[in-house]
Structures are given as structure tokens and as C-alpha cells.
Amino acid sequence: MPKYNDELKIKVVKEYQEGILGFRRLAKKHHIKSKSLVERWVKIYEKFGEEGIKSNGHKGTYSVQFKLDVLSFIKRTGTSETQTALHFGLDSPTLIASWKKSFREDKAEALDRTRGRGTMSDRPKNKNKKNINEKELTNEQRLERENELLRLEVEYLKKLQAFRANPEDYLEKHKQRYHSNSKKSSN
Structure with a gap:
């Protein structure tokens, strides 16, 4: 494009x-x-x-919960990506489209992926050290990841239940939080 x-x-x-x-x-x-x-x-x-x-040259970062709330809003209300972007203060409806695609393919886990390469400090300095503990760390990391996703799912379901009980109050209560989450980081 x-x-x-x-x-x-x-x-x-x-x-x-x-x-x-x-x-x-x-x-x-x-x-x-x-x-x-x-x-x-x-x-x-x-x-x-x-x-x-105006293009400001860098992208904002959004929490997984925020992304799930945006996608839930679209599903519930049937609004377009452009209308939803305006509602949540996002300047790019295509961002929402990419969240939808990721969610369709890999569910909530896909929304937690960071874009681009990790920093050098994220990479192991000693490959031999990594190989010694590889199975242990991989299993531990896998379990931690699974716990994290389950926590997110429970939190999401609680918020969805609260929204379904009273949509207007829920949106009003969380409106300020959404607006502040949608601000682009200036790092």
C-alpha cells in the first residue's frame, strides 16, 4: 500500500x-x-x-486486554473498523484489521506478540549454556506462558460478563482508560 x-x-x-x-x-x-x-x-x-x-513516525503499543476489548466491541456492535478506530482514539483502522486476522488465526496468544526483532540483551550470550537447560527452560517457559494466557482469558471473560450486564456503564467507566491506552508512546 x-x-x-x-x-x-x-x-x-x-x-x-x-x-x-x-x-x-x-x-x-x-x-x-x-x-x-x-x-x-x-x-x-x-x-x-x-x-x-499526520504521520508521526512511530507506532503505539497496546495491551492485549485493550486489543481484545476493541475486537469485542466490533463483534458486539457491528461497527466498521474505521468507526471503531475513531471510537477508541486509534488513528489506523488497518491496525484493527491486523488484530482481527491475528486473533482469527491464533486467538489471544497472537495479540501478545511483539513486532520486530528482540533486543540483543534478549538473546542468549552463551549457546552452550542454553543447550544444557533447554528442555527445562522450554517446559518452564511453556507453563508460564500457558498460565499467563489463562489469566488473560479469565480477565477477559470477567470484563465481557460485566459489559454484557450493563454496556453503557462499562464503556463510560473504562472510557478514560481506553483513551490513555491508545496514546502512542513517545520513546
Whole structure:
């Protein structure tokens, strides 16, 4: 997917707001792959202003619970990825699409994977040392991982039950937490 620069995005949004051209014609005029992309930029601009559609160069990190809550919200409400992204303060509906795909393929475990390579300190310094304890560590790590996933599942089910009991109160109570979780890290 081609990346579009911030100036083009802002220019397209402002042209749309002038009311002369619609999404499809603007996409064609500026060689943008789809009208839905133009529509998304307009919605993001309307909710977050220029800062919302500007690329800031790094990605935020989101907890597994937050990702599960977002996916649960989509399933329950039937809203689109774009509407859900706006609701949760995310600037990329494609991020939600990747969470959906990961969840479909590998369930909650896939949502806990970090992207990219680990740091050098995560790698063993002495390969022989690793081989000696490999079976022990692998089994222990596997059990710890399984416990972690079971804890997450229980926590998720409790929150889902609370939401089903009273959706409006649950969303209002957790709205601030979602908003602060969706802020991008500045590291």
C-alpha cells in the first residue's frame, strides 16, 4: 500500500470540505487507491484535526486486554473498523484489521506478540549454556506462558460478563482508560 504524505492528506481533506468533489473523484484526481481512504482521512480529520492524520513516525503499543476489548466491541456492535478506530482514539483502522486476522488465526496468544526483532540483551550470550537447560527452560517457559494466557482469558471473560450486564456503564467507566491506552508512546 503506498504511503501518502501529510500535505496530500490535508490538501485532499480541505478540498473535500469545500464541497466541490466527493470521495471517489478526489481519490481519482490525486491518484489515491480508493475512495474509502479519502473518507477515512476526512473522518479522522473531523475527530482529531490535522494532528490526527499526520504521520508521526512511530507506532503505539497496546495491551492485549485493550486489543481484545476493541475486537469485542466490533463483534458486539457491528461497527466498521474505521468507526471503531475513531471510537477508541486509534488513528489506523488497518491496525484493527491486523488484530482481527491475528486473533482469527491464533486467538489471544497472537495479540501478545511483539513486532520486530528482540533486543540483543534478549538473546542468549552463551549457546552452550542454553543447550544444557533447554528442555527445562522450554517446559518452564511453556507453563508460564500457558498460565499467563489463562489469566488473560479469565480477565477477559470477567470484563465481557460485566459489559454484557450493563454496556453503557462499562464503556463510560473504562472510557478514560481506553483513551490513555491508545496514546502512542513517545520513546
